[in-house]
Amino acid sequence: MGLKEDIALFMIMAVSWGLNYPVIKIALNYTTPFALLFYRILFSFIFIYIIFRPKLHLKLSRNDIIPLIILSLLDVLIWMELWFVAETTISASLTSILIYTYPIISTLMAIIFLGEHYNWYVFLGIALGFGGILVIFSNSLKIGVKPGVVIALLGAVMWAVGTIYYMKYHTKRDRETTNFYQFGFAVLPAMLIAGIANPSAETFQLTPLLTALILITSIPGTAVAYYAFLHLNRKYGVSTISSFLFIVPALSVLFSFVILNEIPTILEVTGLIMVAAGIFFSAKGTKTKRSSKQSHGRNSLP
Template sequence: MQKYGEPALFFLMAFFWGLNYIMVKYAYSYDVSSSILIMRVLYALAFSSALFFRQIKFPKKLAEHLKVFVLANLNITAFFSLWFFGETGVSASLTSIIIYSYPIMSLAASYFLLNDRFGMGKATGIALGFAGLVIIFFRSVDVSDYLDLIMLILAALSWALGTVFYRKFLTGYDSAGLNTLQLLYAMPVVLVIALITGGINRNLMNPQFNLIMLYMGSLGTAVAYFIFLTLYRKYRVSAISAYFFIVPAISVVLSLIILHEGISRTMLIGFAIMSVGIYMSGRLR
């Protein structure tokens, strides 16, 4: 990435997504997963539409509509649904580990589907980065329902496939416009899932719940996904995937500050190993 601008954008995206993990836990105290799902997408769609109205250009051909629909339901519908429902039975720390196996999955998918080649150095860096995450969170591993674990694995896979699908078919679209379109195309399916799994509850009108969803929909989704699509439009999957290990690292720091959680020596060791992995993945081929 370029020296100043793009790393700063990436850090903003990582910060917004890192804070999402804390916000989800707060949201659970007000309402169920189906409400979080529909309200996050609804707020994100409204915010993105208002912010990027001039960039929205609808596809002219049926095949292009289908491509956007596929992207929407990989990146938004399936990913969010599986994540929110899976996290109800799994700790936030383990959720972070599983979701951020996404870079490993996306690298593997890009190798086979995009012919995106990289050497042993980058592969070793990815492995070290993931190992650092495991060390950070391993004491918190507590899975009471393996169905939840499977849902989180599928969430990571859905996001990885969405990334590769975007790189293969949709990088010609303006990032801001496509970001809005994917939220719009996901909304009908999200609404059906929410109605089937929990319905529209009275707590949707709770002011505190709506403030949480406003953050997650605006900065945590609309703005963060715009940065995500912008970076992946320019760079190969293997070029920036390793940096996504920064997101759960930010979650740990924010948990320390906001939730007053302690940080152990084990976590510090994990951060060190993860940092080495990020450096290797960014510098080596």
């Protein structure tokens, strides 16, 4: 692929990830966040297998199972559950902005726990990112604090923790296989949580509309987007791709406005701009001890 094709592939990835947030918001009108997550994990697991089957190494040793289960809980089940629950109380656009503080948080964690090298751009990025969070929290205090703000930020933290765990313990295994298994190991816990949270026969009921919405988040929003990310990551390096991830929450805000008529406040837009700048500078400023193939790999999907 040439540069134009790669740019188009990046935009497909960014649009798919950005669209997930308003689509999830709509889907939550028809089911619980717990059942929704179960079906997204299940469908994503199936379509990741279909798309990546030739590259998957399915044989596991006993020593592989526990680390993969831990990664699955951190990097799929817990953070996505927090994301979905957050969207029940706050807008899709605000959820996306808060979730996408994840690259900034993971950069700070990588410096502390993995000994990554850095320059002053990293500190600028971290300062801007956390400044954006403070701006958003100040806006929440004005209009009334909603638990979704805290829950979404906790989701970003858990996603960052999962990324650090991946970078420390899972870089020797190819990402396709790791991603396949972390979704696979999350299926049963997600089903149990959904059933316990809402012990009703209607909990797992699917309508045609709900099925279509889940498929959007599972096929383009997960499997296809991850295929694009892996291609671009191998060709240009993680830091290059990560520095442009601010486009995802920006697109999510746009899609939420067009689809849901969600109009962000001035302070939310200001927070988004600060977080976007934080993502750019923190990704540009980190120079890791690891190879680009190993560092800051997003092994799960938004």
